[in-house]
Amino acid sequence: MNEAAVKTIVTRVLKNLKSIVKIPIGVSNRHVHLTEADFQKLFPGKKQLTVKKELSQPGQFAANESVTVIGPKGEIGKLRILGPFRSNSQVELSATDARTIGVKAPIRLSGDISGTPGIVLRSPYGELQLEEGVIVAKRHIHMSENDASLLGLKQGDVVAVEASGDGRKIVFNDVVIRTGSRFNLEMHIDTDEANAGNITSAVIGRFI
């Protein structure tokens, strides 16, 4: 068998394998990640976030602490802080949220905040001006390097995922693969995307 024939078979096997993988879909509500320093400016005297709920990705959690996000056209309260602390503070809003408060947030992958708008956060103790960091999260799938390898995928690849929500079946293209040794397989979308697909906890994604 020549190399081309092997490649064809491998491509077909990978396609079949991908077609049977069920991708859990996690819907991210608006939230904020903070640096330790920014947290301590907003919550003076507190050293650490307190855990309200563990999230599906190991080590990640929703904190009891929340803030209000204040834009030029409005504000939204109870913006959940997610832990642990990060090296850059980042506010993740849906495009609906961003419009509501009047901030032009670009669609970016988490961490890619260069040149994004700033915003004001308010805690019960005071306000903090972030110079940048407001994004609408780009849809993505977390998976381990091992899972990615089995599926013929790697960090940064772009895939399409179909979700069969009742009455609003949808295909999300432009879904970015994000690998990490501790990542569990899970697609992350925001509330606008979940609503567009009528995606409840019962709805599973599939590669197409």
Place this chain on the structure above:
Amino acid sequence: MNEAAVKTIVTRVLKNLKSIVKIPIGVSNRHVHLTEADFQKLFPGKKQLTVKKELSQPGQFAANESVTVIGPKGEIGKLRILGPFRSNSQVELSATDARTIGVKAPIRLSGDISGTPGIVLRSPYGELQLEEGVIVAKRHIHMSENDASLLGLKQGDVVAVEASGDGRKIVFNDVVIRTGSRFNLEMHIDTDEANAGNITSAVIGRFI
């Protein structure tokens, strides 16, 4: 040539034709349609809506008049009234809006409001309890019967439309064809769906 062969050719021609049709996409913000009686309860002494802006479908318009929609968990102001009057009052919200005000609105085609939740509307002059009529609009394409016929489609057919919004390319399945002699070709989606596809006025839909 036998009948099967003709059918195959016709199917192929229709598919090709559909693939070159550009579908303008209109994004419907939250709005309300009112009966004449409900309007006059909310705006006593006024006989008729006043036109703020003609809409893309002939005879349809956004009125200068607006109301506030009040749910158990919150309210949203400046809910635009669309004219002309209808035989039933109907509130169309995005799923994001519905959650914000705490109403469980089902995904329904316009007009199909039997068994849907009621809601309170408030004008500058008073409040009105609607007994039913809150929906999240099911995505659909308006077209004339003639256009539908050319495309091998008819009222009630369900199609898939791809939209290539920057960074959020998407395929909307479960798109219902709605024909009417005066309808202009246009797909209607709500703000959640537009945001999920990053759909701006420059983005065109295509049948797939």
